[in-house]
Amino acid sequence: MIKVDVKVLRLNHRRIRDARITTHVCLTARAFGASGLFLDGDHDQKLIKNVQDVVKRWGGSFQMDYEKNWSNLLDEWKKSGGEIVHLTMYGEPVQKVTSTIKKSKKNKLVVVGGSRVPTKVYEEADWNVAVTGQPHSEVSALAIFLHLLFEGKELDLEFEGGEIKVLPLAKGKKVIIDQG
Amino acid sequence: MIKVDVKVLRLNHRRIRDARITTHVCLTARAFGASGLFLDGDHDQKLIKNVQDVVKRWGGSFQMDYEKNWSNLLDEWKKSGGEIVHLTMYGEPVQKVTSTIKKSKKNKLVVVGGSRVPTKVYEEADWNVAVTGQPHSEVSALAIFLHLLFEGKELDLEFEGGEIKVLPLAKGKKVIIDQG
Numbered sequence: 001m002i003k004v005d006v007k008v009l010r011l012n013h014r015r016i017r018d019a020r021i022t023t024h025v026c027l028t029a030r031a032f033g034a035s036g037l038f039l040d041g042d043h044d045q046k047l048i049k050n051v052q053d054v055v056k057r058w059g060g061s062f063q064m065d066y067e068k069n070w071s072n073l074l075d076e077w078k079k080s081g082g083e084i085v086h087l088t089m090y091g092e093p094v095q096k097v098t099s100t101i102k103k104s105k106k107n108k109l110v111v112v113g114g115s116r117v118p119t120k121v122y123e124e125a126d127w128n129v130a131v132t133g134q135p136h137s138e139v140s141a142l143a144i145f146l147h148l149l150f151e152g153k154e155l156d157l158e159f160e161g162g163e164i165k166v167l168p169l170a171k172g173k174k175v176i177i178d179q180g
Numbered sequence: 181m182i183k184v185d186v187k188v189l190r191l192n193h194r195r196i197r198d199a200r201i202t203t204h205v206c207l208t209a210r211a212f213g214a215s216g217l218f219l220d221g222d223h224d225q226k227l228i229k230n231v232q233d234v235v236k237r238w239g240g241s242f243q244m245d246y247e248k249n250w251s252n253l254l255d256e257w258k259k260s261g262g263e264i265v266h267l268t269m270y271g272e273p274v275q276k277v278t279s280t281i282k283k284s285k286k287n288k289l290v291v292v293g294g295s296r297v298p299t300k301v302y303e304e305a306d307w308n309v310a311v312t313g314q315p316h317s318e319v320s321a322l323a324i325f326l327h328l329l330f331e332g333k334e335l336d337l338e339f340e341g342g343e344i345k346v347l348p349l350a351k352g353k354k355v356i357i358d359q360g
Contacts, residue, residue, distance in 0.1 A: 020201055024317035031314040058314055089346055090353040095335045122351055132335055133346035134238055136211040136323075137204035143320030144327055155275045155312055166269055166313035171302055173270040 001153040005107040006034045007063075008142065011070060011114035011121070013041035024139045025112060026051045026064065032146035033154035034110070036063030040070040041114075059162025074109070074124045082107040083126040087141045088117065091128030098148045101127055110145065112138040181333040185287040186214045187243075188322065191250060191294035191301070193221035204319045205292060206231045206244065212326035213334035214290070216243030220250040221294075239342025254289070254304045262287040263306040267321045268297065271308030278328045281307055290325065292318040 008029040013022045022039070029037050030051075039048065048064045055062045067073050074084060083106045091097075101108075111121055122128055131141040146154060167174040188209040193202045202219070209217050210231075219228065228244045235242045247253050254264060263286045271277075281288075291301055302308055311321040326334060347354040 017200075020197075021204065024201070024319060027314075027316040028320040031312045031316040032320070054315055088353075090349055090355075092348050092350055093335065095332060122353075125351075128349070128351060130346070130348055132211045132337070133348060134207075134211040134339065135234055136207040137319050139204060139317050139319040140208040140212070140323030143316075143323050147324055147327070152275060155273065157312070159314065166310070168272050168310055168313060169270055169308070170272055171305075171308060173268075173302075175270075 001033065001150050002102060002105075004105055006146070006149070007107075007109055008034050008037040009040060009067065009070060009073060009109055009111045010037060011040045011111060011117060013039055013044060013047075015042040015044045015047075019044070019047055021139065023047060023050060025142060027054060028139050028143050029146070030055065030060065030062040032143055033150050033157055034146065035061070036065065038065050038067040038073060040067050043068070057163050059159030059165075071120060074121070077109045078124070082109055084109045084111060084124055085145070086111040086117075086121050086125035086128045087131060087138065087145055088113065088122070088128050089130050089133050089135065091130040094129050094131045094145055094148055097127055097129055098145070101129075102149060108149075110142065112142055181213065181330050182282060182285075184285055186326070186329070187287075187289055188214050188217040189220060189247065189250060189253060189289055189291045190217060191220045191291060191297060193219055193224060193227075195222040195224045195227075199224070199227055201319065203227060203230060205322060207234060208319050208323050209326070210235065210240065210242040212323055213330050213337055214326065215241070216245065218245050218247040218250075218253060220247050223248070237343050239339030251300060254301070257289045258304070262289055264289045264291060264304055265325070266291040266297075266301050266305035266308045267311060267318065267325055268293065268302070268308050269310050269313050269315065271310040274309050274311045274325055274328055277307055277309055278325070281309075282329060288329075290322065292322055
């Protein structure tokens with residue numbers, strides 16, 4: 001897996017309307033190899049706790065942070081030498097641009113909207129990346145981008161230190177639970 | 181792109197709780213090359229109409245159907261020579277099993293849950309497929325499975341006959357709108 005730290009910024013989270021979609025964004029970020037997520041918009045402590053509970057039970061060290069000023073975060077991220085990838089249907093095709101993105105070993109902040117994404121995000125982004133030019137979901141866009149960035153190796157990630165682990169099976173369900 | 185017809189079955193849709201997630205499942209199915217979706221659970225006509233509106237505006241021929249008996253659908257699908265792929269975190273790793281699935285040229289029904297998936301689904305499925313053994317999202321699981329099944333070629337799909345089309349751009353937004 002490429003050796004860059006990837007974090008996700010979820011813009012404009014709205015506590016009631018977006019609770020489930022944002023949760024899926026967080027869990028997808030974690031499952032596909034990002035190391036953490038910054039939540040912008042409502043300071044939804046229940047959502048943050050839910051994701052932290054998943055991390056505790058399922059392992060790994062995914063970091064959840066509330067970010068009250070996304071604009072500062074973009075500036076700080078770039079100042080500290082990181083790069084910004086903004087996922088938007090209006091951007092350049094992911095299948096064309098990801099090979100260039102992979103060449104840089106700088107840490108990546110992957111930004112996902114949000115209904116209305118401010119112009120500054122398009123301008124500050126090192127890459128505006130489209131996972132198809134069709135409307136679908138920030139959840140699938142994030143999964144596909146991370147999958148291409150990590151070249152499929154994220155599918156073999158192991159999450160250390162969790163209490164629960166699934167054993168792959170052709171039929172049925174089997175889990176190992178660490179009773180501590 | 182492999183020449184099989186792929187449809188999706190969304191199990192146990194609940195009108196209020198699942199409206200947005202199921203919409204994202206439908207749009208992901210369409211954007212990533214499935215030809216239609218069967219909706220199980222609540223007969224949510226507003227959701228069906230919303231997706232049909234996207235199809236009208238953005239092109240292609242994605243088919244939305246309400247299915248009142250998922251069990252019959254599985255039986256009929258198999259009787260008519262199709263195969264069933266059930267996406268579940270308890271299944272076999274997608275990165276190992278997709279090459280086998282691709283060898284068969286039979287039509288595929290891709291089943292996505294639902295909180296509680298009945299045992300019959302696991303048993304009737306030709307393949308129970310895990311997109312990681314971690315909790316994340318049926319939306320990202322579907323996107324990754326279709327991406328691997330179609331070998332990335334779905335990212336270049338053209339949707340004919342729509343009124344609106346995005347022009348890929350490094351910065352900013354550009355769309356072509358067919359005013360009819």
